[in-house]
Amino acid sequence: MKAELLIRRSLLAFALAGLLGVGAHAQDPTPQQQDIQSDKKDIKQDKKDLAKDRADRNADQRDINKDKGDLAKDRVDRNADQRDINRDKSQLASDVKTNGANSSQAQADRKDLRADRTDRNADQRDINHDKKDLAKDRKDRNKDQRDINNDKRDLHKDRKDLRHDRRGR
DSSP states (O other): OHHHHHHHHHHHHHHHHHHHHHHHHHHSOOHHHHHHHHHHHHHHHHHHHHHHHHHHHHHHHHHHHHHHHHHHHHHHHHHHHHHHHHHHHHHHHHHHHHHOTTSHHHHHHHHHHHHHHHHHHHHHHHHHHHHHHHHHHHHHHHHHHHHHHHHHHHHHHHHHHHHHHHHTO
């Protein structure tokens, strides 16, 4: 009876040790499982990067469109100021001819001419600034597009690696 009890306890202990060993072994992922987990993590990160780069590119495109509009408005203003300058020059010449160089009309025309030139120069500075902004935004947009293309390549490679790891090759 004691031998039978000893054998039962030994078998029970052996079975319990086997179960614990299998459980511990099941918790350690195989290198293939680790590769699959790593590939899934890489894919998730690539998708996040791709979404962020697309958002950046779209924001840059909106900035480009806004800068183009600002540039067009500034050019319209500058051209209107130049037309005002040309009118004021001809008015000044006419007033000088009819009323004299120091007449109140000629002085008013000179004052208008000075103000129009100031406006035109300010508009030209705005144009130059908008051109720089536009070039910068285009550069940023193009960089973001390159990043998108790189992220797409990375995502493709990671998906390919995942398929390869799942096949166990």
